[in-house]
Amino acid sequence: MKSPAFEYARAASIDEACELLSQHGDSAKVLAGGQSLVPMMAFRLLRPHWLIDISEIAPLQYIALETDVARTGACTRQCTVQCDATLAAQVPLLRQALAFVGHAQIRNRGTIGGSLVQADPSAELPLVAQILQARLVVRAKSGPRTLTAEDFFTGPMTTALAPDECLTEIQWPVWPDRSTGSAFTEVSRRHGDFAMVAAGAQVAVDAAGQCIRAAFGVGGAAPTPVAFPDLAQRLVGTSFNQALLRDVAQQAAAALEPGADTHASAAYRRHLAAVLATRVLQSAYDTARAAR
Numbered sequence: 001m002k003s004p005a006f007e008y009a010r011a012a013s014i015d016e017a018c019e020l021l022s023q024h025g026d027s028a029k030v031l032a033g034g035q036s037l038v039p040m041m042a043f044r045l046l047r048p049h050w051l052i053d054i055s056e057i058a059p060l061q062y063i064a065l066e067t068d069v070a071r072t073g074a075c076t077r078q079c080t081v082q083c084d085a086t087l088a089a090q091v092p093l094l095r096q097a098l099a100f101v102g103h104a105q106i107r108n109r110g111t112i113g114g115s116l117v118q119a120d121p122s123a124e125l126p127l128v129a130q131i132l133q134a135r136l137v138v139r140a141k142s143g144p145r146t147l148t149a150e151d152f153f154t155g156p157m158t159t160a161l162a163p164d165e166c167l168t169e170i171q172w173p174v175w176p177d178r179s180t181g182s183a184f185t186e187v188s189r190r191h192g193d194f195a196m197v198a199a200g201a202q203v204a205v206d207a208a209g210q211c212i213r214a215a216f217g218v219g220g221a222a223p224t225p226v227a228f229p230d231l232a233q234r235l236v237g238t239s240f241n242q243a244l245l246r247d248v249a250q251q252a253a254a255a256l257e258p259g260a261d262t263h264a265s266a267a268y269r270r271h272l273a274a275v276l277a278t279r280v281l282q283s284a285y286d287t288a289r290a291a292r
């Protein structure tokens with residue numbers, strides 16, 4: 001199918017994009033990489049009257065590394081983020097997760113911001129944003145505001161972004177600890193498909209190998225990807241024995257609200273959540289210990 005007819009405007013600057021959104025917000029959609037928007041229009045799941053193309057706005061495409069935060073412009077391509085070795089050293093979960101996003105052709109066009117605004121509960125980048133407690137800067141004509149990932153994702157394919165707002169920057173916290181490890185994994189029908197269930201974790205250890213900081217989360221098993229900061233706190237001060245890990249992962253899985261579809265039952269998704277959470281936590285811990 002072809003999409004219905006629409007008006008098209010290419011914004012030359014963030015100000016112009018915000019001006020256009022203030023004029024057409026309710027009937028407009030921002031076009032970034034087009035990897036989700038264009039198929040949805042072709043299937044007529046979306047019928048925006050206006051497309052506001054932000055893909056050529058250079059000030060939305062950057063990676064800026066600071067001591068405690070890595071900032072990425074919303075229109076930075078997924079492949080650019082995946083290939084940046086310095087960013088991968090500071091926020092390793094990003095590269096690990098991006099390896100599971102579609103295929104190289106999709107990552108060549110798809111943007112970091114587009115994936116976050118699309119807010120698919122199975123998508124990898126929203127899960128990383130939740131685990132790391134990323135902050136998202138959005139802008140309207142009236143000015144900017146900053147949201148936590150937790151506040152940004154409000155439901156399946158739904159965010160707190162207002163119709164006249166444009167996501168401009170994502171701030172990824174950088175853990176200062178020298179001995180930090182992370183891991184990301186998922187189960188999908190085929191490599192490159194959206195995850196049935198995905199899990200990611202980041203762990204830091206001290207010189208004795210004891211956990212001093214931990215974060216983990218699960219995607220594809222609730223209306224939004226979910227992080228578990230309180231459960232992760234139980235791992236701090238321990239050396240990650242298997243019984244504790246399983247218990248923490250089981251509790252996380254029990255707190256999820258997985259749905260059922262043609263790919264997997266809710267019970268299977270819950271089972272996967274526990275298994276994958278155990279695996280990524282163990283793997284992140286092992287990597288952190290090896291980095292001592």
Ligand SMILES: Cc1cc2nc3c(=O)[nH]c(=O)nc-3n(C[C@H](O)[C@H](O)[C@H](O)COP(=O)(O)OP(=O)(O)OC[C@H]3O[C@@H](n4cnc5c(N)ncnc54)[C@H](O)[C@@H]3O)c2cc1C
Nearest residue numbers: 030032033034035036037102110111114115117123167193
């Ligand atoms: C075959 C295929 C397989 C895929 N597999 C996966 C996968 O396994 N995992 C995965 O995570 N993704 C997958 N994707 C989706 C891909 O990652 C998309 O690139 C991403 O979801 C959207 O990014 P985009 O830049 O293409 O955004 P677009 O498609 O241009 O936009 C997506 C949505 O976000 C809005 N938007 C985009 N940028 C902004 C902004 N800065 N401010 C406000 N609104 C904005 C748009 O209006 C639209 O509603 C797949 C896509 C395809 C076609």
